[in-house]
Amino acid sequence: MTETKEIRPLGKERLFRGIRDFEVTSSAWLFNPEQAFAVTHRINSERPEDRWIGIEIYPTVSPKILKLAKRLGIPFVAGLTPDQVTPDRIKGWQKEHPNTKVSRVHLEFSFDPWETYLHRPLIGEHFKPPKEAIKQRVFQLAWIFFFGPATSRRGIKLAEALPVGVNAHTNVIEGFAKRGELGEIRRKVAFILAENERPYRSPHLRRKGLTSQQLASDPEVIKREFVQRYSLDGLVLGVDHAIENGMRAVEELEKTKDVVRAIHLASGKKGEGTHAFVRIGDPQIQEFLEEAAKTTFNHQVSAALDYNPFDFKAMPFEEQVRLLKETFAWLEKSQQK
Numbered sequence: 001m002t003e004t005k006e007i008r009p010l011g012k013e014r015l016f017r018g019i020r021d022f023e024v025t026s027s028a029w030l031f032n033p034e035q036a037f038a039v040t041h042r043i044n045s046e047r048p049e050d051r052w053i054g055i056e057i058y059p060t061v062s063p064k065i066l067k068l069a070k071r072l073g074i075p076f077v078a079g080l081t082p083d084q085v086t087p088d089r090i091k092g093w094q095k096e097h098p099n100t101k102v103s104r105v106h107l108e109f110s111f112d113p114w115e116t117y118l119h120r121p122l123i124g125e126h127f128k129p130p131k132e133a134i135k136q137r138v139f140q141l142a143w144i145f146f147f148g149p150a151t152s153r154r155g156i157k158l159a160e161a162l163p164v165g166v167n168a169h170t171n172v173i174e175g176f177a178k179r180g181e182l183g184e185i186r187r188k189v190a191f192i193l194a195e196n197e198r199p200y201r202s203p204h205l206r207r208k209g210l211t212s213q214q215l216a217s218d219p220e221v222i223k224r225e226f227v228q229r230y231s232l233d234g235l236v237l238g239v240d241h242a243i244e245n246g247m248r249a250v251e252e253l254e255k256t257k258d259v260v261r262a263i264h265l266a267s268g269k270k271g272e273g274t275h276a277f278v279r280i281g282d283p284q285i286q287e288f289l290e291e292a293a294k295t296t297f298n299h300q301v302s303a304a305l306d307y308n309p310f311d312f313k314a315m316p317f318e319e320q321v322r323l324l325k326e327t328f329a330w331l332e333k334s335q336q337k
Helices: 034-044 064-072 075-079 087-096 113-124 130-146 154-161 170-178 182-188 212-217 219-228 239-244 249-256 283-294 309-313 317-334
Strands: 015-017 021-025 054-057 101-106 165-169 192-195 234-238 260-265 302-305
Touching: 021 034, 021 101, 021 317, 034 054, 034 087, 034 317, 054 302, 087 154, 101 154, 113 130, 154 165, 154 182, 165 170, 170 182, 170 192, 170 212, 170 219, 182 192, 192 219, 192 260, 212 219, 219 234, 219 249, 234 239, 234 249, 239 249, 239 260, 239 283, 249 283, 283 317, 302 317
Parallel strands: 021 054, 021 302, 054 101, 101 165, 165 192, 192 234, 234 260, 260 302
Antiparallel strands: none
């Protein structure tokens, strides 16, 4: 069992050292979210319940046009059509795969229809370099079909029904804040965590003296302008996005350790693609893990593997289980300080 020391100074709040829990996001199984439950059930069957691997759920939808293509058996479209994630579906998956737990729900990527259908795919993403610009616009078209806007409240309703908390990118948090709806949402879900992403230009992110890119991607800015400003429950630190943006993940951890509640891990190396596998022994991830093991947090902190669905779609089930078991063994060993 992973040993992480709990620190309880006399007369002070409870503190925690190192990463204590481990998770996956259903991003790796975006087109087949039930498999996230099947894989973690297999892994958790060999672990005590207090060390089960949790799941951060993406609230995908299944548009009628894509469902029709799936029923017609059109190979390419049918294979890339996600199931609609609902409370009843999750309960059914957990009945089939009982050694599983849902940690939280990742809200939709864009706030409202304007941002989802027009702004983000047309002008919100970068235009240079051209190859990256085209790739990001393809992703945005996928997000239109697979998620829709956060104002649908599907993600919030899912978290409320399970019941768990949510994590969201800052454009979504800011959109609800401007509408005066954060307090109502906080009463419905267990917690709200802000999360850094790529330096995206959102129409909803505006602060004097700060760019929308900083407000979307800089963990220290997000800590101050969202977690503290809106009294949120903490921060999801996207280590992969920090590395992609040229930041040292250990420095971002030091700046935000008082509000970090969860960590997303994936490779941030150029040339490996978005959300690539964490390679055991990766120097940047290793450096981060060693620092995390020595860090005292104000909350119990988890680390979630946030992987690319195309990589996992091409991988047999048993290979997925093996890869994740070996990676989690490495992550856990790194925290035994």
